[in-house]
Amino acid sequence: MNARQIFTTLFVLLTLVGISRAERRPNVVIFLADDQGWGDLSYNGNANLATPNIDEIAKQGASFDYFYVCSLCAPTRAEFLTGRFHARGGVRGVSTGQERLNVDEQTFAEAFRDAGYATAAFGKWHNGMQFPYHPNARGFDEFVGFCSGHWGNYFDPLLEHNNQLIRGEGFIIDDLTDRAMAFIEQHKDEPFLCYLPYNTPHSPMQVPDKFYDKFKDADPKMRNRDPEKEDLDMTRSALAMVENIDWNVGRVLKKLDELQLTDDTIVVYFSDNGPNSWRWNGDMKGRKGSTDEGGVRSPLFIRWPQRISAGMQVEQIGGAIDLGPTLAELCDVKFQPKKPLDGRSFAPTLLSQDKQPLYDRYLFSIPINKWQNVSVRSQRFRLDAAGHLYDIAKDAGQRKDVAAQHPKEVAAMKKAADQFREEIREQMEAEDRPFTVGYAHSTQLPARDGKPHGNIRRSAPAPNCSYFTGWKSADDKMTWDVEVGQAGKYEPIVYYAAPKSVVGTTLELSIGDKNASGKIVAEHDPPSYGPELDRASRGSESPVKDFAPLTLGVIELPQGTGQLTLAAPEMTSAEGPEIRMLILRCIP
Known part of the structure; x- marks a missing residue:
């Protein structure tokens, strides 16, 4: 009998003697969008589309003003899973093996599994296909999806279920959501961790007619800051794909309501990098692949009714490295890897009724193909790899270099970038692994x-x-x-x-x-x-x-x-x- 089976048996026995649902550990549902920009939500001011279900997570819980991921897919997933900057774990690319997360890295999913949670992932893994890199070897008892970074067709696609090839049914996001809801229903009487790493709006730009028809002839009113760069076919497709995500998020939230699990479930929503085309993104500079604000800033919404105050706004900068430690503390799960964490738990902030003081910290971003070009984000500033400094709260578009006005900050951030560069050099220059x-x-x-x-x-x-x-x-x-x-x-x-x-x-x-x-x-x-x-x-x-x-x-x-x-x-x-x-x- 494994740890989860033991925990489930104990939970059933304790239920018989009167334990309340409020005393059990909360469930966790995590939505991760692929190539969706910060600006691809109506909550963030985009009037080109409507995302009421995703918006509701923010309204009923906490939203982060400045949350950062990586400029590409696999690195973000690695940081989220480990609480460590991706370069430390050997992730230095997005394909041909460079996307693999070193096997000596512990994921927070392993900690949840060991604490008795039923764990599952439905979607795009992108941190290794062969065991022991496979999701079934990294803490997820159940996996349906694909392990690569790209997939060439989204209708009835070739997928895998626990390392066995299967054929998907219908549009991939709808299918993955169906499977996640079945998992939630199956494990409704025990704590579960359900991870939904969707693979849209990543290309190819495919979406069912019922979502695309709204946008196929649309003239988006809100455009990219450089409108001549915008491909309207890409914009229309992405908007339709995000509305499909929103519909599926709504289905999961409804399932939690039907099973009376809403109050017992932490729901998280974020994206893995900036938008995959030039489209409206709040005037931010850059897109997917860039370490400017537009390439690495993501929405982050966390809902836990009655525990996290509705409408909370978190001003403290945070990143994908913080999510594992945060969820572990919220759920009273021991997540203490042998290697030091870069991330910090936001649980005290989220559970506090009082405004928390801001503290300064550095978050580092690197482009995969030029990893020496480190960009540093502090609570107030971004220092890009060329040495330009931007006051992000006042200038999210990075239009005015203020390096000359803040020499001490520039010097400190350059020193931090140099140190980080040396810390990751060995991994980034390592030989390819077989x-x-x-x-x-x-x-x-x-x-x-x-x-x-x-x-x-x-x-x-x-x-x-x-x-x-x-x-x-x-x-x-x-x-x-x-x-x-x-x-x-x-x-x-x-x-x-x-x-x-x-x-x-x-x-x-x-x-x-x-x-x-x-x-x-x-x-x-x-x-x-x-x-x-x-x-x-x-x-x-x-x-x-x-x-x-x-x-x-x-x-x-x-x-x-x-x-x-x-x-x-x-x-x-x-x-x-x-x-x-x-x-x-x-x-x-």
Whole structure:
């Protein structure tokens, strides 16, 4: 019997002897939007759309005036999960393994699970796919969604449930919400942690007609500060996608009401970075990818009826690093990782009826591809990487450099940036880590994590949801750098697409002197799809295909590091198959 089962049994017994709901630990529901800007909510003044359900969380609870995340997706998720700046945990990119959170980092979800909570995540993980990086190994008993950073289609998409491939039903956000509500109902009689990391309004810009029809011919009245940069198709699509999020948030809130769990549940809403296009964002400078205010400022709303005062506004600057410690203290869960936290708990502020004094602190932001360019935020100022200083309370648009008027602040913030840069240097300059195999019964190695050689290329510039295509020669191949945790026999399964001319081609998987092979005996040549459902340009996102599995017999994998190679030594035509992923299943 695990800790959660023991806790549940005790709770049932205590209920029989009269324990009240008020005496149990609160539930937690967390919504995380993807690429939604601070300004993409009617609560923050955007009259182009209506987000009444999200707004209500703020009105019934606390809203943070200045809350900061990272400029891109995976780093924010890592900071949220660990309470530590993402660079400390090895997250230095958003794809090809750089998005993985080091396995020696503890997540607050692990602490909640160990305290007896039922834990689940429904959506975009983006901190590692293979065990022990997988969400099921990081504190979440239940996971439905995808582990990559991008997904090429949002209708009936390929997903996974606890490391097993499944097919989603309908629009992805609606489906994830359905599953979350089922989880909440299933665990209504015990404390639960339900994490909903949605993957919209990230591209591709897809959304059901009932949400898009309102905006398809709209002329948004509120525009970006540089309106000539704004792509109105992107704006209209994003607004529709955010309204879909709001509708789904409303469904979860209604479910809590129906189950009489509202007063017992902490609800959190925030986003992972700035907007993914130039659109209205409160006159702030920058967007996704930038470490200016517009790229890293996010809404943060926290509701806990009767415990957090309705309409509370928190003036103290905070960040994603603060959420884990805050939720742990609110729920009386011990979250004390061996590595020091960067985040601070806001529980005393949220539970206080009196206005709390402000204290100064530094929050650090770095662009992934130029991590040495540290931007520093204090309670009052932002110092950008070029040494410009802005008084954010008076100048959120960063239009006036006041460095000359505040030399002491500039000197102190530059010193802090230098120190932070040195603290993260080792992790940011570390060698690439191999992909782990054999730490679970089944290991997915998608094309995203492999390397193409010869004529082979990715189906799109963004690796996350891509597949390998362009195979033309017996000299072409694809490889995966791996670390095998458990030596033994494995069943390799390749997901492929191939026209009739490729039937008869033998694929060979090898590592060192070990190999396995299988012949393509059936044509499988489906069309690619996805872009026809887009409301705006998908940019570098890949289309998708429905690939078929092909077993390559059995391969013996030695423990340790090596390189897996997939090749076709003898080809039957002038082209080879397209490859989406390789799965390795342990054979007992």
